[in-house]
Amino acid sequence: MALFSKDLGIDLGTMYTRLAIGNEIVVNEPTLVAIAVAEQKIVEVGQEALNMLGRVPDSIEVTRPLQNGVIADYEVTERLLEYLIRKASGSMRLFRPNVMITIPFGITSVESRAVHEATLSAGSREVFLIHQPLAAALGADLPIGTPSGNMLLCLGGGATQAAVLAMYGIVAGETMRAGGAALDDAIIAYTRRKYGIIIGPQTAEQVKIQIGSAIPVDQEKSMTMQGQDQVTGLPKPVTLTTGEVVEAIADPLHDVVETARRVLEKTPPELVSDIIDRGLAICGGGALLPGIEKLLTKELGVPAYLVDNPTTCTAEGAARALVPGVYAAIRRNLPGS
Numbered sequence: 001m002a003l004f005s006k007d008l009g010i011d012l013g014t015m016y017t018r019l020a021i022g023n024e025i026v027v028n029e030p031t032l033v034a035i036a037v038a039e040q041k042i043v044e045v046g047q048e049a050l051n052m053l054g055r056v057p058d059s060i061e062v063t064r065p066l067q068n069g070v071i072a073d074y075e076v077t078e079r080l081l082e083y084l085i086r087k088a089s090g091s092m093r094l095f096r097p098n099v100m101i102t103i104p105f106g107i108t109s110v111e112s113r114a115v116h117e118a119t120l121s122a123g124s125r126e127v128f129l130i131h132q133p134l135a136a137a138l139g140a141d142l143p144i145g146t147p148s149g150n151m152l153l154c155l156g157g158g159a160t161q162a163a164v165l166a167m168y169g170i171v172a173g174e175t176m177r178a179g180g181a182a183l184d185d186a187i188i189a190y191t192r193r194k195y196g197i198i199i200g201p202q203t204a205e206q207v208k209i210q211i212g213s214a215i216p217v218d219q220e221k222s223m224t225m226q227g228q229d230q231v232t233g234l235p236k237p238v239t240l241t242t243g244e245v246v247e248a249i250a251d252p253l254h255d256v257v258e259t260a261r262r263v264l265e266k267t268p269p270e271l272v273s274d275i276i277d278r279g280l281a282i283c284g285g286g287a288l289l290p291g292i293e294k295l296l297t298k299e300l301g302v303p304a305y306l307v308d309n310p311t312t313c314t315a316e317g318a319a320r321a322l323v324p325g326v327y328a329a330i331r332r333n334l335p336g337s
């Protein structure tokens with residue numbers, strides 16, 4: 001592998017795709033593409049496509065090419081990657097970069113091969129795959145090069161991954177194919193059930209981010225938004241409080257806790273005692289939910305804490321994995337394609 005200064009680490013996420021060169025995030029865009037239906041031509045990519053979501057005529061389709069961490073639309077993913085790799089390469093675009101791209105832990109070989117092939121045909125020189133928890137641990141500087149245990153929980157938008165790492169590899173891990181979007185869905189269902197009012201997924205996400213919490217709080221916040229009466233179909237406002245959001249998202253959060261618990265149960269006892277000493281690191285956009293570390297600490301009996309760079313550590317770690325010394329240490333733990 002010949003290394004170039006423009007080699008890329010890519011975290012291909014359900015909601016966001018992030019590209020890193022060296023230690024720097026150079027592209028951070030929603031994993032969204034707007035397509036003109038008749039010509040099957042890409043109109044907008046990333047943030048521009050997000051701005052169009054739910055606001056365009058039928059002649060334009062805004063699609064999410066990934067679902068729950070894996071490729072759902074191969075062609076659109078390939079074109080999205082081509083666009084983003086070009087954007088990251090800037091004036092160096094004549095050089096095809098080597099790319100280290102992330103996949104969720106435990107996906108099928110057909111699913112991981114699709115990522116490999118889409119990245120290759122998007123204009124890369126050589127493509128390497130890395131499991132997201134390993135990339136995230138490298139990017140978060142967890143001491144995973146030793147024979148002691150480190151545990152990481154990645155709370156993404158479409159998937160939740162719990163993993164125990166040692167000697168640059170994953171000793172025990174599990175992926176649940178549901179993430180932050182399931183919390184949004186739970187808020188939608190709650191609002192409909194309790195008030196008979198329907199709110200959209202983007203509104204539900206705003207509620208979660210602005211007033212949400214994983215555990216009850218003393219200082220409740222509230223938010224009023226415009227919904228649609230489920231009987232008349234007419235616009236109707238609805239107000240939700242933090243306490244209501246805590247109640248609404250309790251079930252999907254319970255599933256997150258259980259995913260982590262099952263991985264702990266599968267972990268050899270020696271490593272469990274390391275994890276209790278070092279704590280459970282959490283990353284991904286879902287780690288920003290207030291109180292999530294307290295909930296996990298209470299439910300699992302392991303002190304949980306947020307890494308310093310929860311939303312970017314996976315892309316940063318993927319780029320770091322291309323550094324020759326790091327690559328040599330981890331290569332035997334990279335999934336073949």
Ligand SMILES: Nc1ncnc2c1ncn2[C@@H]1O[C@H](COP(=O)(O)OP(=O)(O)OP(=O)(O)O)[C@@H](O)[C@H]1O
Pocket residue numbers: 012013014015016017068069155156157158159160179180181205208209212283284285286287288289290311
């Ligand atoms: N402050 C916040 N509170 C709660 N959730 C948040 C907050 N900020 C972002 N999120 C959620 O984080 C999720 C996106 O996280 P992230 O960018 O890690 O996902 P992704 O990498 O694209 O998805 P995946 O890894 O599952 O494929 C979304 O569901 C978003 O609503």
Ligand SMILES: [Mg+2]
Pocket residue numbers: 011012013014132156157284314
């Ligand atoms: Mg992710």
